[in-house]
Amino acid sequence: MTIAESFDVVVVGSGAAGAMAALRSADLGMKVLIVEKAHKFGGTSATSGGVMWIPNHGLDGDAGDSRESALRYLDATIGVPVNRERLEAFVDEAPRMLHFLKSTGVQVLAAAWPDYYPDRPGARADRSVIVPTFDGRRLGDGRYALMREQYNRFKLFGRYAMDLTETFALMMQSKGWRTVAGKMIGRYWLDRGTRKVSHRDKRFTQGAALMGATYEQVFQRGVELRLETSLERLLSDEGGQVTGVEVSSFGRRYTIGARHGVVLAAGGFEWNQELRDRFFPIPGLTRHSSTPEDGNRGEALIAAERVGASTEHTEQGWWIPTMTLPMKGASNFHEIHQAAFDVGRPWSVVVNRKGVRFVDEACGYDQFGQAMVRDQLETGANMPCWLIFDAKFRRKFSAGGLMPTVHTPEKKVPADWWDHYVFRADSIEDLARKIHLPVEAVTQTVANMNAYAKTGIDPEFGRGMNPYDQMFGDPSSTPNPNIGPIDTAPYYAVPINNGDLGTKGGLRCDARARVLDQAGNPIPGLYAAGNNSGTPFGDTYPGAGATIGPGMTFGYVAANDIAERSGNQRGMEAGRPGEVRAYASTPA
Known part of the structure; x- marks a missing residue:
C-alpha cells in the first residue's frame, strides 16, 4: 500500500498522554499528527477529574518531598513485581514533565489531597497537581465545542x-x-x-481544564489533529521497525508514514468484553465502566500485539464503585454514575450479598474495587454489593446518581426507579427482605455500625480512622466523620457495581516508553503511554492522578527518546529551570 503522506511523529489517541507526546514532540521541532477515532478530542482525560500525581514536583519550593520518599512510599504500596527501572524513570521524569508543561504557559497548582495509603511510609498530602479553570473559548469557536464534554x-x-x-x-x-x-x-x-x-x-x-490548557499549547505549535480517524493496523518494514499507521475515516482507509516514531496513547480496553474476559480474574461488564461509552476498546493494544508486542498488569483495572440509573428523559437508556465517595459517608454501610461488610468503605475507590474482587473470589457474593443508608444520609448525600433530597425530593424520583434501581422500606428488616439479603446478618451489621458510631472506633476495618477517609467524611458526624447511626426511617439501598476509570494493564514498555516484544526487546519506532501501556505501579493506585500523571510523563519521555534517536534535539532541556539533561544514545 502506497504511503501518501508522512509526519515525524504520529500519535494515536488525543487524551492527556497523547497530548503531551504531541506537545513535547512539536516543541522539539518535529512535525506531529494526532489521530483520534472519536468525533471529539480530549479522550477519557477530558471527562476526568484532571488530576496529575507528581511526586517531588517542587512547585512550592522545598516542601520536604524527595525522590527517596516517593520511592519509599511506592515500595510500601505496590504488591506485585514491576519494572524497577521504569518505576524510577517515572519518579525522575514526572517533575521534569510538569515543569516543561508549566514552561509552555499551562498553569499548575498543588492540591492538598492525601495519598491513597496515608499510613504507609513516605505518604504525603501534596503530590496531586491540578490545572485551574480554563476559558474554553481560547481554543477558538471551531475547537471549543469539539473537545469532549x-x-x-x-x-x-x-x-x-x-x-x-x-x-x-x-x-x-x-x-x-x-x-x-x-x-x-x-x-x-x-x-x-x-x-x-x-x-x-x-x-x-477539572479534566476539561487540563486538556483545554494543554491543547491550547498543542495547537499553537502547529500539531495537526484528525478526528473520526481510527487506527486499523501498524505498518512495519522488513526489519520489524514500525514505519507508520493504516487508518480509516468514514470507511475510507489510507496510510500515514511516521519517519521517527508512532506513539500509542489510545487508552485501555475496558469497553472490550472479549479482552476483559481474557485478562480479568472477575471480568465484570463493559457497561459498568465509567469511561466514555464504547470508547476504549483496545484497538491499539491489539494492533501492537500483531507486530509482536507483549503486555503486562492486564489483570488490573483502575477500579471505582458505580451504580446505574435510567437516563432522564429517555428511560430505556442507562447512565453510569460514580459512587467513589458516597460509599464512605456517615449513616451508611456497604455489605455483600451475605449481609456482611468486606472493606473500609471510605478507603480509596481503587482499594474498594480490589476488595470487591477479593470478596467475590472468596465468597461468590459480591458484584454487586449493596449500599444501605437511612433518611439522614438521603437528605444530605448522593448515592451514585440518586441526588440528595434538596435536589431530588421523594416526589421527584421517577416511579420506575423505586424497587428496581433504588430500594426503600420502613425498617431495616423489610429492606433486607426486599433486596433478598439475609435479614439477621443485615440487622446485626447495622447494629454493629450503630455501636461504632457511638465510640468512633471501627474495630473491623478502621473506617474513618485515617486522613484520607476523613477528608471525605462529614465533620458534623462525631466522634467519627465517616460513621453515623443508621437509625432513621425510611431506609434505602442501591446496588453497587465494580466499575472502572480504565485499565491498569496494557503494552509492556521500558523506561523510555518503548514497546517491548515477547523477548523483552524494544520494537523499533513504537512507543506507548497512558492506559495503552502497563502502569508503572503494578497493582496499586498510589494517589489522585495516578493515571494521568504517568500517562503524561511517559508521553513526554517518548517524545524525548524519539527526538534523541532522530537527531532532532532542539530544546532538550528537562523542563526544570536552570537544569539541562544529557540524553546519551542507547542501542535499541
Whole structure:
C-alpha cells in the first residue's frame, strides 16, 4: 500500500498522554499528527477529574518531598513485581514533565489531597497537581465545542461546570453552598456571547481544564489533529521497525508514514468484553465502566500485539464503585454514575450479598474495587454489593446518581426507579427482605455500625480512622466523620457495581516508553503511554492522578527518546529551570 503522506511523529489517541507526546514532540521541532477515532478530542482525560500525581514536583519550593520518599512510599504500596527501572524513570521524569508543561504557559497548582495509603511510609498530602479553570473559548469557536464534554455528574444540574472547590462545597452542603450554586448559575447565563455559540459552559474545569490548557499549547505549535480517524493496523518494514499507521475515516482507509516514531496513547480496553474476559480474574461488564461509552476498546493494544508486542498488569483495572440509573428523559437508556465517595459517608454501610461488610468503605475507590474482587473470589457474593443508608444520609448525600433530597425530593424520583434501581422500606428488616439479603446478618451489621458510631472506633476495618477517609467524611458526624447511626426511617439501598476509570494493564514498555516484544526487546519506532501501556505501579493506585500523571510523563519521555534517536534535539532541556539533561544514545 502506497504511503501518501508522512509526519515525524504520529500519535494515536488525543487524551492527556497523547497530548503531551504531541506537545513535547512539536516543541522539539518535529512535525506531529494526532489521530483520534472519536468525533471529539480530549479522550477519557477530558471527562476526568484532571488530576496529575507528581511526586517531588517542587512547585512550592522545598516542601520536604524527595525522590527517596516517593520511592519509599511506592515500595510500601505496590504488591506485585514491576519494572524497577521504569518505576524510577517515572519518579525522575514526572517533575521534569510538569515543569516543561508549566514552561509552555499551562498553569499548575498543588492540591492538598492525601495519598491513597496515608499510613504507609513516605505518604504525603501534596503530590496531586491540578490545572485551574480554563476559558474554553481560547481554543477558538471551531475547537471549543469539539473537545469532549464532561459527564453530567461533573456539572450542576447537568449544565453548569464545577471546579473542585465548588464540587466539594455542593457535595458536602458546606456553609454558603447555596450562594456558590447561585453564582455558578448566574455566571453561566450572563455569558451571552457563549450562549450564542453553544450550550456548553465556557468554564472548562477539572479534566476539561487540563486538556483545554494543554491543547491550547498543542495547537499553537502547529500539531495537526484528525478526528473520526481510527487506527486499523501498524505498518512495519522488513526489519520489524514500525514505519507508520493504516487508518480509516468514514470507511475510507489510507496510510500515514511516521519517519521517527508512532506513539500509542489510545487508552485501555475496558469497553472490550472479549479482552476483559481474557485478562480479568472477575471480568465484570463493559457497561459498568465509567469511561466514555464504547470508547476504549483496545484497538491499539491489539494492533501492537500483531507486530509482536507483549503486555503486562492486564489483570488490573483502575477500579471505582458505580451504580446505574435510567437516563432522564429517555428511560430505556442507562447512565453510569460514580459512587467513589458516597460509599464512605456517615449513616451508611456497604455489605455483600451475605449481609456482611468486606472493606473500609471510605478507603480509596481503587482499594474498594480490589476488595470487591477479593470478596467475590472468596465468597461468590459480591458484584454487586449493596449500599444501605437511612433518611439522614438521603437528605444530605448522593448515592451514585440518586441526588440528595434538596435536589431530588421523594416526589421527584421517577416511579420506575423505586424497587428496581433504588430500594426503600420502613425498617431495616423489610429492606433486607426486599433486596433478598439475609435479614439477621443485615440487622446485626447495622447494629454493629450503630455501636461504632457511638465510640468512633471501627474495630473491623478502621473506617474513618485515617486522613484520607476523613477528608471525605462529614465533620458534623462525631466522634467519627465517616460513621453515623443508621437509625432513621425510611431506609434505602442501591446496588453497587465494580466499575472502572480504565485499565491498569496494557503494552509492556521500558523506561523510555518503548514497546517491548515477547523477548523483552524494544520494537523499533513504537512507543506507548497512558492506559495503552502497563502502569508503572503494578497493582496499586498510589494517589489522585495516578493515571494521568504517568500517562503524561511517559508521553513526554517518548517524545524525548524519539527526538534523541532522530537527531532532532532542539530544546532538550528537562523542563526544570536552570537544569539541562544529557540524553546519551542507547542501542535499541
